[in-house]
Amino acid sequence: MSSHLAPTADLERGITTLGGRRLVFHCHHYNVFLQRTIEDALQERAPRLLVAAGMEASRSMLQKLEAEAESASAADALRRAADMFAAQGFGRVDVGELGESGGRATLDHSHYAVGWVSRWGKRPSPGCFFVAGFLAGALAAAHRLSPERITSREVECVAAGDERCSFRVEVW
Numbered sequence: 001m002s003s004h005l006a007p008t009a010d011l012e013r014g015i016t017t018l019g020g021r022r023l024v025f026h027c028h029h030y031n032v033f034l035q036r037t038i039e040d041a042l043q044e045r046a047p048r049l050l051v052a053a054g055m056e057a058s059r060s061m062l063q064k065l066e067a068e069a070e071s072a073s074a075a076d077a078l079r080r081a082a083d084m085f086a087a088q089g090f091g092r093v094d095v096g097e098l099g100e101s102g103g104r105a106t107l108d109h110s111h112y113a114v115g116w117v118s119r120w121g122k123r124p125s126p127g128c129f130f131v132a133g134f135l136a137g138a139l140a141a142a143h144r145l146s147p148e149r150i151t152s153r154e155v156e157c158v159a160a161g162d163e164r165c166s167f168r169v170e171v172w
């Protein structure tokens with residue numbers, strides 16, 4: 001990872017930022033417990049909120065990084081987003097099939113899926129909402145799309161018993 005993509009640490013203030021956004025580091029126990037709390041409270045409304053939060057957090061960060069050091073192409077911007085995603089410990093996402101009109105992405109070793117299974121076992125439906133949101137935000141930043149035009153959902157998930165996590169991203 002080149003230096004302009006690495007998080008910046010302000011040791012005096014105890015703040016780490018990436019693309020102008022503050023980073024908070026949590027283990028999978030914290031992250032899946034927080035997600036479960038939100039799902040328990042909001043029930044069927046939870047996925048939409050969790051995906052929207054992931055999208056907005058990633059879109060704003062990636063847009064700022066693109067403004068500071070523009071990628072050579074949209075495909076490069078998506079690869080850079082995937083590299084950053086992996087560097088933050090969320091897993092290696094393949095964005096090679098994502099384009100301006102959307103597409104499919106797959107994820108190996110999802111932080112959320114592996115974390116969920118290790119904490120509570122299988123779940124009845126896909127659970128990598130943050131990842132779905134991140135992909136929507138990355139596509140919005142790479143192709144300069146309005147976030148309202150993008151929907152993203154996970155269609156297969158390791159946490160639900162599938163072999164891998166895969167996502168369908170659509171642009172309207």
Ligand SMILES: [Zn+2]
Pocket residue numbers: 110113126127128154156157158159164165166
């Ligand atoms: Zn998953």
